[in-house]
Amino acid sequence: MNALFKRVSQTHYWIEVANDKYDKQFNFFFNSQHRKQRLRSIPLHSLNNYDLNYLEKIIKEFKLHSNLTINFVGFTDLKWPKSNQLIQRKRDLLE
Template identity: 50%
Template sequence: MNSDIEIIKGRLTRLFKRRPKTRYWLMLTNDTYDQTYNLFFYSQRANERLQSVPLHKLAHYDLADLEKLLKALRQDIKLTIEFVGFTGERWPASQKLIQRKRVPLE
C-alpha cells in the first residue's frame, strides 16, 4: 500500500502544474470486470479540452484497503476525487455512501 501511495504522489507532482484558470481533480473508477481500481488525473484549462492521464492501477481489490489508501493520500493531496462505478456501495469503516448517483460514464 505504501508503494502505491508513493507511485501516485510521484506521478502527481510531475502532472500538477498549478496553472491559473485550470481545474484539476482525480477520478477513481471501479473496474468490476478486471477486479481493479483505476486512478486518473484530470485537468482542464479555461476554454480548452479536457485532459485525462491514467495515474495508477490498484490490483488489490479490497474496499477496506482502498479506504485506508485514500485516507493517507488525502492528507497530502487536496484535490477533489470523483468516484465512478461505486453506486450504492459504502465505505467499510464509516458506512458512508461512496457514490450516490450514477454518472454518464457508467
C-alpha cells in the same frame, strides 16, 4: 502526480478513481481541464487489490497529502466499510 500538477490559472485539477468491475481493480487518473479547453485525463495507477477496505485506507492517506478533489466512478450504491457512507453520491451517466 506532482509533476502533472502545474498550478496554471483557470485550470481545474482532480483525481478520478474508477471501479473496474470486470478486471477487478481500481484505476486512478489525474484529470485537468483549462477553461474552454478539452479534458485531459492521464492514467496514474491501478490497484489490483480489489478490496474496499484497502481502497479506503489508500484514499484516507492520499487526503492527508493532497487537497485535490477525488471523484469516484462506478461505485454506485457501494459504501465505505468503516464509515458506512456512500462512496459515490451521484449516479454514473452510463448506468
